[in-house]
Amino acid sequence: MSADRTAGGKVLAVLAAFSRERPALTLSELARATGMPLSTAHRVVAELREWGALERGPDGRLRIGLRLWALGALAPRGLGLREAALPFMEDLYEVTHQNVQLAVRDDTEVVFVERIAGWDAVPVHTQVGGRFALPPTGVGLVLLAHAPAEVQERVLAGPLQRHTPYTLTDPRLLRQVLAEVRRTGVAVSDRQVTTDAVSVAAPITAGDDVVAALSVVVRGESPAAVRALTPGVRAAARGISRELGRAAAGTWPVDRGKGVSG
Amino acid sequence: MSADRTAGGKVLAVLAAFSRERPALTLSELARATGMPLSTAHRVVAELREWGALERGPDGRLRIGLRLWALGALAPRGLGLREAALPFMEDLYEVTHQNVQLAVRDDTEVVFVERIAGWDAVPVHTQVGGRFALPPTGVGLVLLAHAPAEVQERVLAGPLQRHTPYTLTDPRLLRQVLAEVRRTGVAVSDRQVTTDAVSVAAPITAGDDVVAALSVVVRGESPAAVRALTPGVRAAARGISRELGRAAAGTWPVDRGKGVSG
DNA sequence: GATCGTCTCCCGTCAGGCGGAAGGGCACTG
DNA sequence: CAGTGCCCTTCCGCCTGACGGGAGACGATC
Incomplete structure (x- = not known):
């Protein structure tokens, strides 16, 4: 400004x-x-x-x-990532016909890099290039769970906005959820953003780093709504990770805690 | 530089x-x-x-x-256009499992805005954000056919690069093809870029202006390869055009001949 | 420890950014 | 058709902040 x-x-x-x-x-x-x-x-x-x-x-x-x-299309975390991911997202979409989302973390927010949705899928208010808080979304939980400790602390310390009665706002509870996400390799967001949508997300890795997350959002009122989708999401996420490894050398950055200049 | x-x-x-x-x-x-x-x-x-x-x-x-x-995602001719087009492209992809491409014209070149492709589709060397000459591609033919006369003249006058034995390089012949494209509302590129690929393209309009083009590229050795796809491509292109009209007011630019300042 | 490459910082000089002001083009109004 | 209110464009003298040589830290490689 x-x-x-x-x-x-x-x-x-x-x-x-x-x-x-x-x-x-x-x-x-x-x-x-x-x-x-x-x-x-x-x-x-x-x-x-x-x-x-x-x-x-x-x-x-x-x-x-x-x-x-x-x-902008040259941004490795933008189109570069998307390019690798799209075919897998297609598959997922073709099977589910639900919202399929790809996102990365920027400091304490999630940035949506790609989204596929038919007309019949649950309306979600995310847009490509758009941002959102980490904790309430499936992709956000995955990204937060694998973020540097310093970032996690800042997020957990800061005010956690409530979107629905189901939104997790207790730092202690959230911490447990994050541990669970790390253990199982998937995250489920149960009506934390809107009261009619549930999502399941899995991490996408490059080397040892989690660089992005993939999710499917469906209409539903309990974690059961996404149970059947979990294997598909995990498989797709792993497929994308493999594809990234194959990509041209030196194309892959890692997200570090804060973007402060050195 | x-x-x-x-x-x-x-x-x-x-x-x-x-x-x-x-x-x-x-x-x-x-x-x-x-x-x-x-x-x-x-x-x-x-x-x-x-x-x-x-x-x-x-x-x-x-x-x-x-x-x-x-x-960059805010560019109306980039993601804005893509956003409106993607659902229709999905449909087309789901039916064909071939390359589905969306492109706009920038002066005398075609710029690819979106591309969906499975693993089994014909390999095409276009990338999102990439550029190519207008005449040999299906989308390019559509965009050129509806470009200002001044642009057409420059393209037809300039050297027309040959990529395959089928590439049209005779300005007179090309002029006839362009007229045909305007008359029928579709363009077919028969092995003009590679010897194993044929594409069919249709215009996307906003108001009276052709702002983009949609195409499907398939493996094939004659225009017959895409005959069955033509109605689908046309329908999708019209669907996208309708969607654009619905978009928020004032979002739509028109492409004028040359980008010279006025 | 010498040599090469990288990146970072400082600071005196002077080119080029700055923005007020003036002018031109449209559209609407009385 | 003068009047008003937008818009955009251009000009030009003042002075500020961009410029880039140079010095130095750091890390590889030989």
């Missing part, structure tokens, strides 16, 4: 002004949103447009450009 | 150094690739890292960060 003092910061501030809620902005809106003078915004935007980071539609509004999208 | 004189240019130059071939770079490699002094690269990278545009893996290499990926 606040206009950076630095030149590069302004470039980033302009980009940061775009969000899921506001994917298209006029120059003036952009200037207001970033708090920078119109002429400054204009100059920065011109540079970004020339490069292809921003595009201007026929309505005159600015949008994220195709080049930036393609660049 | 060449290090920009401006501060913002340096930021973009650093980002541009990442490519499909080189998705991970050390700081020094980055400095060499962009031609900027190490200390300058260091400063720029620090800023980008703090913002989340770049991440550093445990191997010390820099990669495109999750935040940049999420930002």
